[in-house]
Amino acid sequence: MHPEPLLPSSGRRVFVALGDSFTEGVGDRDERLPNGVRGWADRVAERLAKAQPGWRYANLAIRSKRLRHIVNEQLEPALRMRPTLVTLYAGGNDILDLTTDMPALMADYEKLVAQLAETGATVVLFTGFDIKVSALLEPLKKRNTYYNxxxxxxxxxxxAVLVDYWCLDAFHDRRMWDSDRLHMSKAGHKYLAGQVLDQLGVPHKITLKDWEPPARHSLREWERQQRRWIRDWVLPLFGRKLRGVTLGDALGPRWPDPVKVPRKGGLKKLAGASNGPRES
Incomplete structure (x- = not known):
């Protein structure tokens, strides 16, 4: 935890979250909320509002977005909001594209961070986790290490404040991951929210789940799970890549304009007062 307060004790309090599925909240399902997900950023916004009433929150992240999309579609709206806190995770989808020029990607990433830092806001950045999805993706480890x-x-x-996701041992438990093995589960999003709050010096009561040791699967069950994962997630992913489409193409930002986060009831209270969640 940082020894000095990082957030304004008074005055404007505007939290803007930028990025892709990681920040949108994919894996933490909640049909009562926009795009059918909740996520760590919503949880952080709600804790901020409990600790310091008056926080406003916008989440511009959309699943599948590359760094260039975040720069072209999210940066200017974010700057217009005059944020006092910005979180950014970007580049994960670019790493999965084997044609990506990593030095060029990180040069563009630095330009984005520089523009956010110029606002005077507290900027929070994240490393990427070494997800043990499959031996098929092991060649990406070197690229992920360079990114980090x-x-x-x-x-x-x-x-900037750094949440070193790579070093969070709790995520070695497969229950912290959704069935696609690429996005955090509800438990993973909740735990990460606690890590972000710790780095910001914001009090919370989020703790790591006290699970029993994971059950050991037979070889037959393991093979069945592998086949299901390939059928349900891997093949559709490659199919979308071949068609040049993404899961985020038909979606808009979950919270496109800063909303005042209620101290009680959280963002679900706001969603319930509107027309309900958008298409997930």
Missing amino acids: QQVRAIAEKYG
């Missing part, structure tokens, strides 16, 4: 090294250096250069 650069994010750490950029965070230090611009005085």
Whole structure:
């Protein structure tokens, strides 16, 4: 936890979350909320409002977005909101594209961070986790390591808060991940919200789940799970890549304009007062 307060004790309090599915909240399902998900950023916003009434919150993240989309579609709206707190995770989908020029990607990432830092807002950055999805994705580990090294250096250069996701051992438990093995489960999003709040020095009561040791599966059950995962997630993913479409194409931001977060009832209270969640 940081020794000094990082957030304004008075005045404007505007939290803007930028990024892709990681920040949109994919894996933490809640049909009562926009796009049918909740996520760690919503949880952080709600805790901020409990600790300091008056926080406003916008979440511009949309699943499947590459860094260039975040720059082109989310940066200007975010700057217009004059944020006092910004979170950014970007580049994960670019890493999965094997044609991505990693040095060029990270140069663009640094330009984005520099523009956010110029606002005077507290900027929160994240490294990426080494997800043990399949041996098929092991070649991506070197790219992910390079990404993380650069994010750490950029965070230090611009005085950003770093949530070093790579080092969070709790995520080695498969129950912290959704069935697609790429996105956090509800438990994972909840735990990550606690990690972000810790880095910001915001009090909370989020704790790691006290699970029993994971059950061991037979070889037959393991093979069945592998086949199901390939059928339900891997093949559709490659199919979308071949068609040039993404899951985020028909979606808009979950909270496109800063909303005042209620101290009681949280964001579900706001969603219930509106026309309900958008298409998930």
